[in-house]
Every structure is written in structure tokens, then in C-alpha cells.
Amino acid sequence: MHRPLCSTCLLAVVLLAAGTGAARAAPLLELSIDHPSQSARAGQTLDVSGTVTNRSGADLSATDLFLNFSGFDFATVTPSQQLGAVDFSLPDFTFRSGVDLFTVDIAPTALAGLQTLQVVLQDTAGNLSPSYSFVVDIEPAVGTVPEPPTLLLMVAGLAWLIRRARHRPAAPSPFSPSA
Numbered sequence: 001m002h003r004p005l006c007s008t009c010l011l012a013v014v015l016l017a018a019g020t021g022a023a024r025a026a027p028l029l030e031l032s033i034d035h036p037s038q039s040a041r042a043g044q045t046l047d048v049s050g051t052v053t054n055r056s057g058a059d060l061s062a063t064d065l066f067l068n069f070s071g072f073d074f075a076t077v078t079p080s081q082q083l084g085a086v087d088f089s090l091p092d093f094t095f096r097s098g099v100d101l102f103t104v105d106i107a108p109t110a111l112a113g114l115q116t117l118q119v120v121l122q123d124t125a126g127n128l129s130p131s132y133s134f135v136v137d138i139e140p141a142v143g144t145v146p147e148p149p150t151l152l153l154m155v156a157g158l159a160w161l162i163r164r165a166r167h168r169p170a171a172p173s174p175f176s177p178s179a
Helices: 007-024 150-166
Strands: 029-033 037-041 045-054 065-070 077-081 094-106 113-123 132-139
Touching (some): 029 094, 029 113, 029 132, 037 045, 065 077, 094 132
Antiparallel strands (some): 029 045, 045 094
16 A cells, blocks of 8 residues: 655755756856966956856857946946947857956055956846856066166276277387397
8 A cells, every 4th residue: 555645745855856957967157267366567457268058948149248347446447348349149058168257456645466257147137147256466566677877888988998098008019120
């Protein structure tokens, strides 16, 4: 004789299975940054490229995608979206690599240190990718090496020539009697 499962047990099993499946489901949109950590000096601009994956259930174009940036110092770095500047199609369940994603301008007054940007990919339907980190390692500014002025070099060279001429032994005269 079979006992019927209680409705509570059945509901618990269904919820557990649904929760387990959701934990393993791939995100609808994905973003992969080719070089997630880059170095630059103050005043420079970094170009960031990567791969975009679409599992949203709809065909997308580059102009349907947007990047959201957060978690950085606005006075030090300025990200600018490049994604969509060159249009391409991204059918459902496909990816596109080598995509120009964004640039990061480093302020001319930026101090050395790490700046982390959080980047999220979004489409026009409101689907979001997980948050990805991009790290900018701002290197210390290199001071210019002062060059000696040209006049100083010429004077030093002339002084050396005069000193050498004074300390040179006198050459014998061809008219002097030889012994």
C-alpha cells in the first residue's frame, strides 16, 4: 500500500529543487574583461575590451547594452562607455569577444594607488549581469630630469680646453740648437 505524500513535503521538495537550479543557472547577461587590472599614470587613458555573452532569450544589438559603473572616486578616474559605439548583433545564446567596452581617464592630479570600479552590464529589458571589478593601478608620476643648460656645457668645455692648453709641455722649437 502506497502512502500519499503530504502536500507540505511535496512543496518543500519542489522549492528545494527550484532553489538549487536557480543557484546554478547562468546569468542572462555576462561580461568578461580581457585585462581586469591595468596600470597607468596620471593624465593617461586606459582602453578596456572584453567579451559580452547573451542568454537573455532575445536577440540583442550593441546599442541595446549599457554599462553601469560604481564604487570609484569620481575625482580620480572617469569611465566612459564605448560599448555600442560600433554596432553589432548578439543573437540569443551567443557571445562576442574583442568588444571595446569602456575607457578610463586618469585625472592629471591623481595620486598613486589602486582604484576599483564595479561594472554591471544591462540590456534595454532590464536584465543585469553580475558585478565585475576593474582595477586601475595608478603609478607614481615620474619627475622630469633637469638637463644642464647648453651655455653651462659650453663654458665647462672651454674651461677644460684652456686648462689643458696651459698645462701642456712646450714643444721644442725647430730653430733651437740641439745638444
